[in-house]
Structure formats: structure tokens, C-alpha cells
């Protein structure tokens with residue numbers, strides 16, 4: 001019995017030690033993968049956490065799922081990029097105080113050789129038509145993320161229902177999809193922020209198409225509605241929103257660079 | 270006769286087979302009994318019953334004049350008066366001391382008294398100073414004798430011994446026979462099985478013979 | 486070749502320098518798994534012992550159920566617990582989703598059948614003389630079962646360690662219920678699953694090496710215990 005009891009006590013002691021570290025307040029945020037994968041949150045969150053003695057728990061998933069988690073009241077704030085879905089989220093009473101935070105744009109990346117020749121395309125829709133016509137491999141996020149939503153809009157504009165062995169629905173975040181596209185030497189739609197963070201070291205894909213108005217990518221932050229979910233930390237969520245949209249947060253966002261290039265842009269006031 | 274056990278129309282069956290069928294048997298307190306019979310004749314089955322470890326399939330067992338009630342609460346106090354030394358005893362994984370002290374611990378006997386009694390019982394079986402040995406590292410005969418000490422240390426009212434001397438060397442056997450014979454003098458009832466045809470005569474006492482589960 | 490050996494040496498550097506991401510993932514993994522196995526032991530060992538030593542109608546059904554539960558897919562447990570502890574679920578008020586506590590709940594559920602089953606197996610294979618010996622030496626029913634557990638301690642410890650091995654290596658529950666939050670609910674397995682996809686290959690490899698070390702230790706323990 002002694003050795004059994006000893007082992008037990010040892011386990012309890014270890015467990016208590018392991019869990020003694022967590023005591024401060026926590027703010028739960030669901031967000032799109034690109035804010036995390038681009039590395040922005042690593043520089044944006046610590047000053048806020050320090051100032052308010054709070055830990056921000058980041059659940060990085062696709063925008064669609066991030067909003068779903070918000071609709072269930074499982075987080076306090078959402079930080080996403082799909083304007084139409086965001087407006088619906090607010091209109092349905094799940095969120096309040098939506099604010100613009102920053103923007104960048106989407107780019108179509110692919111192999112340097114550009115097998116479908118999309119560099120010559122006039123519009124993003126035309127670029128996609130060329131990829132489909134050539135049957136060049138295209139990897140779709142396939143995860144209801146903001147990027148995925150945008151991609152579907154573009155296919156619709158192109159008048160194409162993408163199907164076939166060349167069209168791969170990954171069901172993963174931005175980072176993994178870029179990795180996958182690199183491995184398969186395929187095209188994909190990426191937000192510039194994450195692509196910049198991956199460029200050079202983690203991917204050899206290049207931007208084949210960019211610069212169209214339709215590829216604008218805006219990020220918004222929304223507090224989960226405390227009237228609907230009384231348990232949410234609304235005050236803390238508002239503090240966070242004020243921070244990221246305020247001077248301190250905006251300065252960090254504007255100053256954040258990956259491989260020497262800015263990743264996100266702030267709106268001129 | 271000071272009657273301790275009384276068996277009436279006792280039957281023990283395993284499935285269809287009746288392995289023990291005793292119509293009437295009385296056992297007196299403070300006496301020595303030897304129990305003999307061929308392999309499979311029901312000796313162990315009978316001792317298990319007398320140790321209150323397994324109920325009969327039918328019939329009545331009386332102990333101290335009262336019918337035995339096979340409920341946990343009633344059995345605990347009965348079992349504390351009786352102990353059975355198994356034919357091939359199981360020693361707990363641990364020291365010899367811990368094994369012998371187990372029954373004393375269950376009875377709330379501790380400290381100096383426990384230590385003294387354990388040591389005395391080890392001397393009784395001719396293994397003085399064996400307390401610190403690991404039970405699993407003993408020889409067959411030593412194990413048997415430790416198990417014997419574990420039973421003796423309890424100074425029970427009834428001692429049921431299932432072939433206690435089977436693996437024991439000649440000299441120790443004679444010594445232990447002396448110990449066993451001396452027990453009824455202190456009021457202990459001893460019931461012991463054996464396959465040694467001479468042993469019942471050497472030990473004296475009453476002989477019970479079983480033939481295919483029945484008294485012969 | 487260069488890529489692999491570079492990653493490998495980066496991974497070793499991460500381990501040797503106690504990189505905070507590595508340390509956090511390792512301590513979260515071990516902490517959550519240890520809590521889970523603690524609760525699973527408290528529930529699973531008694532359950533296994535009781536089913537093992539008692540006879541009751543429907544015992545076979547219970548054993549079959551335990552066997553089935555042992556193969557419970559982690560994502561199914563994740564899904565079920567998610568539904569229960571999400572704000573919209575019956576236990577939503579507790580706010581457990583995306584916390585280590587949620588992972589502990591899921592992993593405890595995963596580990597209980599394993600601990601119970603292995604305990605049951607040990608009890609069924611136990612020497613049939615143990616309980617009668619304790620009883621005839623004056624133990625009560627509970628004391629005799631305590632003695633049985635004591636005699637089977639190595640087998641039961643092996644059951645506990647097997648459960649630990651399962652939860653420390655699982656990814657479904659940790660991902661779905663923990664949310665892979667950096668420095669909070671990110672475990673070795675969720676980090677490997679997610680971060681490798683993001684190109685953090687060295688981090689994944691470092692954690693993979695440590696996880697393999699843990700698995701090796703667990704199996705070493707199991708081996709030693711099974712030999713006793």
C-alpha cells in the first residue's frame with residue numbers, strides 16, 4: 001500500500017505544481033487564423049495583457065467558425081475578416097460595437113513558373129478562369145474562413161463552379177494551406193499578411209496576381225453581446241477593442257513587418 | 270461433550286456433483302481431530318466450510334450452539350475465532366513480518382505486543398529472525414512454515430490445518446507435530462488433514478475419514 | 486538532407502535552450518494528462534475492482550461496454566463534451582470550454598475505461614487465494630479487497646500508466662476542447678498537429694522528440710511493472 005500511496009501523492013504534488021501558475025483574468029477571443037499565423041498577435045497582445053494584467057486566450061480558427069463560437073457565447077470577442085458575415089453576426093444580435101481594425105489584401109500565389117499564366121489576367125475572376133481552364137492545381141481553404149468566403153465570391157464572379165481533381169479543399173488554416181500549396185506547387189488565395197510571413201523561408205511560391213479592388217481584405221473586431229450572453233467579459237472586451245483600434249494598438253499594427261515588409265495597414269483617420 | 274460445531278444434512282454441490290454429504294457430525298471444543306481420505310474426497314471442502322469461507326449448498330451448520338448466518342456482519346466475528354491454513358498457502362507480497370502481523374493488524378493489535386507475538390510464532394515454527402525476509406523469496410517448506418506461524422500467531426479458538434506438514438523436512442515435521450499436539454491443552458480446537466497414514470496415530474486425537482464426501 | 490538535419494539541430498536547440506513554447510506545451514500536456522489520470526484512477530480503479538470481485542446480473546454487458554468504451558474515438562469524446570460544456574450546452578454556465586479544465590474532463594473520460602479495463606483484467610487474473618486468505622486471517626470484506634488491491638499494485642499501476650500513455654498522446658480532445666491556445670491549452674500534440682502545418686517544423690519536431698521520450702518512459706515503466 002505504501003508504494004501505491006507514495007506514487008499517488010507524487011502525482012498529486014506534480015499536478016498541483018503544474019497548475020499553480022494560472023490565476024489572472026482571461027479574455028477569450030476567437031479569431032481568423034491569419035491574425036495568428038502572420039505573427040501579428042505575438043506583438044499586439046503582450047502590451048495589452050501587461051497593461052490590464054489579463055491573458056488573452058486566442059482560439060485561431062476560420063472566420064466562419066470564429067463567428068460560430070461567438071454565436072454560442074463561448075468567447076468574449078471576435079476578430080475576423082468577412083464583412084458580410086460580420087454584419088449578419090451583429091444584425092442577429094450576437095455582437096455589438098463592430099469596429100474596423102486594419103486591412104490588407106488578398107493575393108493569388110502559385111509557382112514561379114505560373115503554369116496557367118495568370119500574371120496576364122486583368123481581374124481576379126479572370127485569373128481563376130485561367131486556372132480552371134488549365135486544370136492547374138488550386139488549393140482552397142475549404143474551412144468557411146474569411147479567405148474561403150472571399151474565394152467563393154471570386155469563383156462566382158468567374159462564373160465557375162470549381163470541381164475536379166485539380167481543386168483541393170484542404171479544410172485547414174491559412175498557414176497549413178500555404179504549406180500544402182508549396183508542397184503541391186499549386187495556386188491558392190492567401191491574405192498578404194500570412195503570405196509575407198511565410199515568404200522566403202517557408203514557401204517558394206510567388207505572387208502571381210494582385211492589386212485588384214475586389215481583393216480588398218478588411219479586418220473587424222466585435223464584442224460578443226452581453227445582453228445575449230450575460231457571462232461574457234464585456235468591459236474587458238471593450239478595453240481590448242479600444243486598445244486595438246486606439247493609437248497604441250494601431251501603431252503596433254502599422255509597424256509590424258514580416259521580412260521587412262508591412263503586413264497590415266491601418267485606416268487613415 | 271462441549272459441542273463446538275454441529276453439521277446437519279450438509280451438502281456441498283458443484284453443478285450436478287455433490288462433493289460433500291455429511292448427515293450428522295459434531296466436533297467438540299478443545300479437541301484434536303485428524304481428517305483423512307483420498308484425493309478429492311472432500312477434506313478441503315469441509316475445512317473451507319468450517320472456516321466460514323463458503324456456505325453449504327444445503328443443510329445447517331451450527332457453531333457454539335447457534336446456526337451460522339451467512340451474512341457479512343455475522344461472519345466477521347465468526348471468522349475471527351477461526352483460521353484456516355490453506356493446503357498450498359498464499360503469502361502476501363511483502364516481508365515475512367508483514368504476513369504474520371496481518372491478522373493481528375486486523376484485530377487492532379499493534380506495537381510491542383504485535384512484534385512480540387510475531388517473533389514468538391516464528392520461533393514456534395523454527396524460523397527465528399526470519400521477519401525481515403521477503404515472503405516471495407522463501408523455499409517451499411519455509412513458506413509453509415511461515416503460513417503456519419501466520420495462523421498460530423492469532424491463537425484462534427479453532428485452527429484448521431490443511432496438510433500443514435506436506436512440504437516440511439523430517440526434523441521440523443516432528444517439532445511441529447509437538448506444537449500441534451500441545452494446542453488443545455490451551456483450549457484450541459485443531460482439525461488437520463493428512464495423507465501420512467501414521468500421523469493420526471502419532472498425534473492421537475479423533476480420526477475422521479471421508480470417502481467420496483461421506484463419513485466413513 | 487540539409488533541410489532535415491537543419492530542422493533537427495534547431496529542434497535540439499529548442500529543447501536544450503528550454504524554449505518557452507516548448508516548455509509550455511510540455512508542461513500543459515503533462516499537467517492536463519496528470520490531472521486526468523488522477524481522476525480516472527479515482528473512478529476507474531474502484532470500478533474495475535468492483536466489477537472484478539462482485540457477481541451481479543448484467544456483468545457481462547458491463548464488461549462488453551467497458552471494452553467498447555476503451556476504443557472510444559477521441560474526437561467523439563471531444564464532440565460530446567463540447568456540446569455539454571459550450572455556453573449553449575447544459576453546463577455552459579461554468580465557462581469551461583477552451584480551458585485546461587475542459588481538456589481534463591475529456592481526457593478523464595478517455596482514460597477511465599482504459600484504467601478500469603486493465604484493472605479488471607488484473608483482478609480477474611489475480612490469485613484466487615488472496616481474498617479467502619485475508620478473510621480467514623480476520624479481514625472484513627472491505628479490508629480483504631484492500632489487500633487484494635495491495636497485492637495487485639503493480640498491475641494496477643500498469644493500468645494507470647497505460648491510461649496516462651493514451652491521454653498524453655491524444656490530440657482530438659485537446660484540440661477540440663482546449664482550442665490550442667498558445668501558452669494555455671497548447672499541448673505537445675496540438676502543437677505538433679497545428680504548428681507543423683504552419684511551417685513551424687522544428688518546434689513540431691522538438692515536441693515530437695519529447696513526446697517520444699515520454700512514451701518511451703511510459704512503456705519502460707509498464708515493462709518493469711509487468712515483470713513483477
Ligand SMILES: Nc1ncnc2c1ncn2[C@@H]1O[C@H](COP(=O)(O)OP(=O)(O)OP(=O)(O)O)[C@@H](O)[C@H]1O
Nearest residue numbers: 283284288306307308309310311312313314315356
Ligand atoms: N471450485 C470447484 N469447482 C468444482 N469442483 C470443485 C471445486 N473445488 C473442489 N471441487 C471438487 O470437489 C471435490 C472435493 O475437493 P477437495 O478439494 O475437498 O478434495 P480433498 O479431499 O481436499 O483432496 P486432496 O487430498 O487432493 O486435497 C473434488 O473432486 C474437486 O474436484
Ligand SMILES: [Mg+2]
Nearest residue numbers: 312313356431
Ligand atoms: Mg485438499
